[in-house]
Amino acid sequence: MDMIGMAIKIAILIAYAIIGTCVGLLFMGIGRKIIARVHNRVGPPFYQNFIDVAKLLSKKTNISHGWIFDLALLFSISGILLTLLFLPIGGAQLLSMDGDAFLVLYLLAIPALGFALGAGASGNPNAGVGVMRALVMMLSYELPFVITLIALMIYYDTTSLATIVKMQSIDGIKSWAITMPPFMIAAFAADMALQGMLMEQPFDIPVAPHEIASGPMVEFGGKYLGSLMLYKAIALVAETTLFVDLFLGGGVVMHSGVMAAIINFFVWLGLIFLLFVLSILIAASFPRFRIEQAFGFYWKYEAIIAAISLIWVYIMVIK
Amino acid sequence: MVNHPVLLIAIPLLTAFIIPIFKKYGAAIAGGAIAFNMGYAIGMFSHIYSNGKIYETIAGFNPPVGIFLAIDALSALLALIINLFAFINFVAIGKESNYKFSMLYLLAIAGSTGIVITGDIFNMFVFFEITAVASYALIAGKKDKKALEGAIKYMVLGSIASSFILIGIALIYSQLKTLNIYDIAARIASMNANIKWASFAMLLTGIGVEAEIFPLNGWVPAAYQGASEGVASLLSFAPSKAAIYAIARLMLVVFPFHATYEIALWIGVVTLIIGELAAFMQEDVKRMLAYSSIGQMGLILVAFSLASQGLKYALMASLFLIVSHAASKSSLFLLSKSEKMYGMAGKYTGIVSVLSLIGMPPLAGFWGKWYLMLSAMDEKLWYVIILIFFAGIVETAYFARYLHRSIGKDGESSLRYKAAMAAMASFAIIFGLLPLLYKIASLPLWGG
Amino acid sequence: MNLATLTLPCYITVAALLSIGLYGVISKRNLMKIFISLSIMETGVNLLLITIGYIPGGTAPIENANFAKYVDPLPQALVLTAIVIGLSVTALAIAVLISYYQKNGTLEYKEGMKW
C-alpha cells in the first residue's frame, strides 16, 4: 500500500523531471525564434535545442581537465533536477513539503557551484572571470529577490512554498499575491531579479559571448556542454516556476479532481511561458549592463522598490 | 630566637659601617648580611604568623618615651618582601658593585625595613632619612648626567619632604607629647582639629614624596631613568613600598577619619590615571616603568584607603598589589638593562611580570584587582571602578607595546642575573597560588 | 610672661625661615642656592621643634643637683638627630653638586629629562 504510494510518487517525480527538461529545451528554442523575429531574422526551428543537445551528448571526442572538471557535469544536472523537484509545480506538490523557499534558494546554488568548480578547474582565465561575474550577479539580484521573498513570508506567516501556493489558491486568481498592491510592487522587483537569474540581457554579463568567450562555458564541449545546456533549460523552468509559485499562486486555479490537475498544469505552463517571453522581449530590446551598473541597479533601485513593499506588508501584518 | 626585630635594622646598619674597613670583601660581607636579614625576616614572619604580634623596646625605656618596635603580620610581611627582594636583587647586581655601593645598599635596606617595623613616628622619620640619603647616593652612583640630575631632583624634593614630616611630627608632639604611634592613635581625638589636620597634611605630603603619589612624584621618572637597573629595581620595591605602608598606617591607625579616607582615595585615583597616561607615550623603557610604578602606587593607595573603611577585601587587594608590583617591577627594571630580552628566561620573566601587572590569574596581580573591585563595589564607587578599568586598559596598551618591542635578539647577561630576574618574577606566581596573603588579611592587624 | 608671648616670635621666625627656604627652592636656578635654601628650611623646622618643647622658665634638661623645672628633653633630642641628618644630606648634596659641576661645567640647573 505504502509501497504503491511511494512508487506513484517516484513516477510522478520522474515524469516532472522529464517534463521540466523538455519544456525548458522547447522554451529555449522558442526564445531563439522570438529573438530572431524581433531582430528581423528567420531564426532556427523551435526544436533546434533538442537537436543541439542530442548532438553534443553523442559526440565522440570529449576533452576533460581532470576529476574536478567532471564535477561540473555531475552536479549541474543533478543539482538543478533536485531544485526543480522541491518546487510545487502547477498544483503538484512534489517534494515541496519536505523543504521550503530557503531550501530552494540554497539548492539553486548546488548546480551553480558545481558548474563554477568545473569552470575553475579548467584553468582558463576567461572561465574564472565569467564565474566571478556570475557570482557578483547572484549577489546583486538576490537582494531585491530576498526582500520580496521575506515580504511574502511574513504576510503568509510561512516559509513553505507549498503553503504559500495553497494560501494563494483559496479563491483562485482573486487570492493570488500579485492582486495585492504591495505585492504588485514586489512582483516587479522580483521579475527584474528573475531577469538576472535567467542571465538574459541586460544581465547576461557572466556569459557575455563577445567579451569573455562565453565565460564559464569556454572550456566545455561535447557531453559537458550538452549537460550544461540541459542545466540551463531546467534552470529556466525552475526559476520561472519559483516566481509563479510566489506571486501567481503556482498557477493553481481549480482544486480537486483530475480535470483540475490538468488545467492547473496548463495554467502553470502558460504562466511560465508568459514570464519567459516577457524576459526574452526585455532581453531583445536592451543592451548589456556592465557588472557595476547591474550591481548598482539591483542594490539601489530594485532593493528600494522591494523594501517599500516589505515595509508596506510589515505594516499590514503588524496591524 | 626570631623575635628580636631590631636585628633586622641593626645588622645591616652595623655591617654597612664595617664594610669600609674590609673594602675588598665589601660585596661579600654585604651579601652575607642581606642573606642573614632575609633569613631572619622569614623566620620572624613565620613566628609572627603563628604566634601573633611582637613588641620590642630598645635600651630599656618603655613607650611612650623609649624607642619601640611593633610588628604585626603585615609589617613582618613587608619586611620580608623588602629583604627577600633585596637579597635577590643583590644576587643579580652585587658582584659587579664596589664596596661603597654595597654599603649604601645595606643602608637603604635597613632604612626601609625600619620604616616598616617601627612603632615610633620620629623613628620613622629617621629611617626615612636613612633610606633617602642612601637612595640619593645610590642613584647618583652611576655618575652620568642623567643619574646626577635624577639624584638632585630626588634630593631637593626629599629634603622638602623631610622638613614637612618633621613639622608634622612637631605639631603632633606639641599637642600630645608623645611620639608613639599607638599612643597618638589612642588620643588623637583630643587634638585641636586644625592642628590635627595640618599635621596630617604635612605627614601625607612628606611621606607622599617617597610614596610617589601625584603630584609629589616629580623626581620619580628622572631618578628611575637615571639610576642603574639594580638601583631602579631597589627603588621600586624598598622605599616606595615602605612609604606607602607608612601612609597606610597613618591613615588606618593614626588618622582613621572619613576625610582622610576620601583624600587618599581620590589622590590614589588621580595618581593612577596620571601615572598610566604619562607612561603611555614613553619611549624610554625605564621611564615608562617609572610612570607605571606611579600608577601602581596610586592603585595601592586606593586599596589602602578602602581598607581604612574596614573592608577586608581591600586589605587583601593591597597586599596582593604590593607583592605583585614589587615582584613585577623589580624584575622588569632588571630586564630593562638591554632593549631586548635575555633569552627564554628573560622572555618569560618579562611576560609573567607584565601579566601580573595587568591582572591575569593566577598571578598575584589578578587577586589584587579582583579584591579591589569587590571592595570598591561594596562602597558603590562607580566612578572609581570605571577609572580603574580605564587606567588598566591604558596600562595594557603600553605594556603590549613594550612586549612587542622587546622581541628580538637576546641581550648579553650572566646566568646569575637571569636567575635573579626569574626568581623575582616567580614570586608573582607563588603569592598568586598560595593562600598566605589571604590569611594574613584576616589576622588581627594594626592594633597597638 | 606667659608661654604665648615668649614663643610667638619664635613661631614667626619659624614661618619666616620656612617661607624663605621654600621661596629659595622655587625661585632659584642655581643648585647651590637651592640647597642653601633647603638648609634654611631645616633650620626653621629645628627651631620649631625647640620652640614646641619650651617651657617658660625651664632650664636645660641636664641632670644636676638643683634643677626642678626643665624644658621638654625629647624635642631637643629630636633636633640633635635632625641636625645630624640635615648635615649628612647637605654633605651628600654638595658631593653630588661637585660631580654635577664636573659633568656640566655649571651649577645652573638645566632642563634635562622631562615629560
Add this chain to the structure above:
Amino acid sequence: MLDIIFAELIVAAIITFFVREKLAAIIAFFMSLLPLLALLDWASNYGFAIINLGIESHMKIYLAGVTLHLAITPLSWFFALMILPLFPVIMLFSYSFFKENDGFFALMLLSLLATFGILLSRDMLSLFLFWEMMSWSSFLLVYRSKDRNAIMSYLIFSVFAAFAILFGIIILWHENSSLLLSDILNISGKPGFIAIASLITGFAVKAVIMPLHAWAPFVYSKCDESFVAFLAGGLSKLGYYGMFLFLFSLKGVDILQSYMTNVSWNYLLAVFGALSAFFATLIAILQDDLRKLLAYSSIGQLGYIAIGFGIGTPLAITGALFQAFNHAFFKAILFLTAGIVAYRTGKWKISELGGLAYKMPFTFMAALFAIFALAAIPITSGFAAKWLIYEAAIQQKYVFIAPIMLIAGVGAFLYSFRILYGVFLGENRHDNVEEAPKSMIAALFILVMPLMIFVVFPGYMLDLMKPALQAAGMESIAHTKFAIETSLAKYNSIAVLITLMVAMIPAFIIYKARKHRVTSFEDNYLAGEPYELHKPSMHAANNFYKPLKKVVLPYLEPGATHYFEKIYNGIKCASNAVRRVYTGYVQDYAIYVVLFLLFIVGWLIWI
C-alpha cells in the same frame, strides 16, 4: 579523577615545554584526549550512555585562599563537545607543522585547561579566573607571531573584555551577595541591566561581534594556523557560552526585555550580529590574504550565532547552537587547510596561489566539504543551522535582520569560490608541491566526520543540545532523526540527499555514455604557444572581485579599526597633555609639593 585530569594537564604542559616538538606533540595529543574521555563518561547523564568510568561530575579547587566550584552542566557539556575535540586534532596536525616547539604545545594544553575550567566553573570567580587564564595562554600563542598589531590588539581587547566581564560579575555579586551561579536569582533593575549589558559586551569581544571584532583580522592572519584553528573554532564559542550562560541559563534576558522600553534590548544583539554577518562577508569577499579572508568569514559566520541569541526564541537558539557547532569544525578545517597551504608553499596571498587541487586532492576534498558547510549548501549540516535561524527571524517577523543575513549567506558563496578558485583551481602555479603529511590529512578528516554525521542526521544534533535547552527552561523543537519541523515549514535532510543521489543517475549516465580524455588546459587554451608568453594574463584570481570592489569599497571605509585607532590616538593626545606636568624643572616640582600641601590643608580644614 577530575582533579587528576586538571593536574595531568598542568604537568603535561610543563613537560611539553621542555621536550622536542615531535615528542611534545605526541604527549600533548594523548593528554588532550583525557578531557574528552570525561565528556564521554558524562554523556550518560544526558541519556547517551557510551562509557562508564565513574568520573565525578564536580570538584572544588582551593587556590590562594578561595574555593573554586567546578561541575558539569548540560550546557557546558554541549559546548565542551564542540570545543574540546579541536585540541587533540590540532595537536595531531601540529605533529609535523612546527620547526621548533617553543612552548606551543604547553600553551595549547594550558588553553585546554582553561577552556575546561571555563566550561566547568560554577561560580563567577572561577569563571573569570579561567577566562583570564584563557586570555593569557592564548595571548602567549599570539605573542609567537611577533606582529605588532596582533599582539597589541589582542591583549588590549582581551583586557577590555575582562574588565567588562569583571564589572558585570561584581555587580551581580553585590546584588546577590554570592559568587555561586546557582545563587544568582536577582537580576533586576538598573544594576541588573548594567551587569548583563556589560557581560554581553565582554563576551562579545571573544565572540567577535562587530564592532568589537577589530582584533580578529590581525590575530587570525598573523598567528600559527593551527592555533588560529582553535581561536576561530573554539575560543569564539566560549564567548557565546558566556552569553548563553548569563542570558538564558541565568535568565538575564528577562531584564533585557523589560528594562525601561517596550522594545527588547536583546534585539540590539541580533542587529549587531546581522551587521557583522553582512559587513564581514562583504569585506571577506575583497580580501587577498587567505587568512584574512577566513578571519572575516569567521566574523560573518559567528554573526549568525549572535543573531540567534538576539532573537532569543528556542528555535533561534537551537539554530545558533547548531551553527556554533558547525562553525567550530568547518572553520578549524579551513584554517588548518590554510596552514597546510602555507606549510607546503609558504604563501598566503590567494593571487599567488593556484592549481593545488590536483597536487593535494585530500586537502582539497576536506576544504571543499568545509566550504560547502560554510556556504550552507543543503547537502551539509551548515544548511540546517542557518535554516533554523532564518525560520526564527521570519517567525518573529524581524524584517530588518532577515534580508541582511540572507544576503550575507549569498555573499558567502562569493568568498567560498574565491578560496576554491584562487587556491585550489585555476592555473597550476606550483610544480613541486606534494600532498600534506599524513598526520595533517588525518587531522582534517577527523574534523570532517562530525559534519558528515550531522548532514544525514540533523536530528541528532538537536538531541545533543536538548539537555542544555531544557536546563535553560526551553522546549526543544520538534524533530526526527532526519527532519526538523517548525511552525513555518519543515526541512527533511534525507529527502534532499536521496533525491540528489537519484538525480545523479541521469548525470552519471551522461557522464559515462561517452568517453573523454584528460588534457592539460595549456594545450587547449594556448594552442601550442609557449606558456611563458601568456603567463602574466593567465591567472584571473588577481584582484578577483574588482568590479564589486569598485562599487562596495567606498561604503566599507573607514571601518571599525579606524575608530579604534582614533581612540588610541585620543589617549595618545591625553597622554601627551598629561606628561607635560612633568616639566623637568625641579622648581616646578617643589611648587607642586607646596600646592599639594595647601590643597590638603584646605580640603581638611575648610571643607
